Amino acid sequence: MTMKIIGTGSALPEKVATNFDMAEIVETSDEWIRERTGIVERHISTEDTVSTLAAKAAFKALEDAGKSAEEIELIIVATCSPEMELPCCACQVQSIIGASNATAFDLNAACSGFLFGLSTAYGYMCAGVYKNALVIGSEVLSKIIDWTDRSTCVLFGDGAGAAVVEMQEGEDPGMLGIAQGADGTKGMVLSCPDRVLNNPYVKNPIEPGYVQMDGQEVYKFATRQVPNCIQKALENAKLTVDDIDLFVLHQANIRIIEAVAKRLKADLSKFPTNLARVGNMSSATIPVLLDELNKEGKIKRGDKIVLSGFGAGLTYGACVLVW
Numbered sequence: 391m392t393m394k395i396i397g398t399g400s401a402l403p404e405k406v407a408t409n410f411d412m413a414e415i416v417e418t419s420d421e422w423i424r425e426r427t428g429i430v431e432r433h434i435s436t437e438d439t440v441s442t443l444a445a446k447a448a449f450k451a452l453e454d455a456g457k458s459a460e461e462i463e464l465i466i467v468a469t470c471s472p473e474m475e476l477p478c479c480a481c482q483v484q485s486i487i488g489a490s491n492a493t494a495f496d497l498n499a500a501c502s503g504f505l506f507g508l509s510t511a512y513g514y515m516c517a518g519v520y521k522n523a524l525v526i527g528s529e530v531l532s533k534i535i536d537w538t539d540r541s542t543c544v545l546f547g548d549g550a551g552a553a554v555v556e557m558q559e560g561e562d563p564g565m566l567g568i569a570q571g572a573d574g575t576k577g578m579v580l581s582c583p584d585r586v587l588n589n590p591y592v593k594n595p596i597e598p599g600y601v602q603m604d605g606q607e608v609y610k611f612a613t614r615q616v617p618n619c620i621q622k623a624l625e626n627a628k629l630t631v632d633d634i635d636l637f638v639l640h641q642a643n644i645r646i647i648e649a650v651a652k653r654l655k656a657d658l659s660k661f662p663t664n665l666a667r668v669g670n671m672s673s674a675t676i677p678v679l680l681d682e683l684n685k686e687g688k689i690k691r692g693d694k695i696v697l698s699g700f701g702a703g704l705t706y707g708a709c710v711l712v713w
């Protein structure tokens with residue numbers, strides 16, 4: 391028995407904002423953004439919410455998997471930018487797609503969210519609780535970004551990606567190894583405050599919070615922790631870097647991806663990227679890239695793939711799976 395990804399889907403808002411568009415909003419340039427991050431353009435929502443994007447991606451993943459919404463037993467939405475505190479996004483998605491037999495809940499592990507969602511689904515399946523799941527990463531980060539802060543607003547984009555996973559009988563390998571971690575002591579390196587204490591006994595102004603980041607600290611964390619975590623997941627899978635066909639990493643910054651490849655002594659051509667077109671979409675980056683690779687036929691059955699996410703928390707994780 392093993393867990394396989396049997397379908398993928400993704401959804402991006404129509405509006406595309408280029409680096410030149412960014413330069414009209416804040417003091418920046420296409421050259422600066424490209425050189426420091428690898429990003430050229432990103433999609434920004436003018437209408438879609440986290441739940442509508444998630445539902446669009448979910449419909450496509452279900453179609454790809456050949457499953458009906460009613461067959462789904464578990465929905466996990468990874469997001470750090472929901473529109474609603476209540477109800478959770480996963481329940482909104484359940485309602486939109488008509489997955490009446492599913493349990494549904496959200497999970498927030500920022501840019502590691504999709505990966506943590508996948509491993510949570512895997513845990514339920516190994517325990518025999520559910521046979522399948524819809525795991526989604528969906529973000530509308532454009533609404534939690536300070537559009538006057540050039541050091542953050544140019545980095546992010548909106549979008550959603552989804553995967554249908556299923557526990558299958560037989561010898562065909564699927565999920566082979568997982569490694570995850572968190573370091574809450576560094577949490578304020580990448581933060582976004584929400585509502586602060588406010589009640590009849592304590593009065594605080596209710597002001598919206600925005601994403602704040604110490605970019606250099608995040609860079610150091612990612613380039614140190616991600617290769618270690620991938621090595622650990624590979625050890626758990628009893629494989630080595632050379633056995634892997636593709637490394638699908640969180641798309642935060644091209645320099646982080648290059649540094650991770652170098653530390654792993656892996657060929658950079660095994661690290662596909664789409665961040666030039668979509669920017670950093672936090673929990674959505676891995677499933678959107680996975681869907682693009684799947685639909686373009688760049689992943690073949692039997693390929694060994696590493697997925698690795700890292701971000702606010704600070705959180706990080708990697709898994710090794712056979713497609």
Ligand code: ACO
Pocket residue numbers: 417418419422423426427501540541542544545580603604605606608609612641642643645670672700701702
């Ligand atoms: N355009 C032009 N200049 C800018 C911009 C911008 N958009 N943003 C910052 N600058 C300026 C700064 O004001 C600073 O100017 P100064 O020297 O006059 O003070 C200068 O550029 C250098 O700023 P740094 O913050 O030191 O720039 P750095 O080289 O570290 O690059 C970056 C910033 C790209 C964020 C980098 O730190 C990085 O790659 N960090 C990794 C973090 C990351 O990718 N986060 C994404 C989200 S988190 C996640 O997904 C895990």
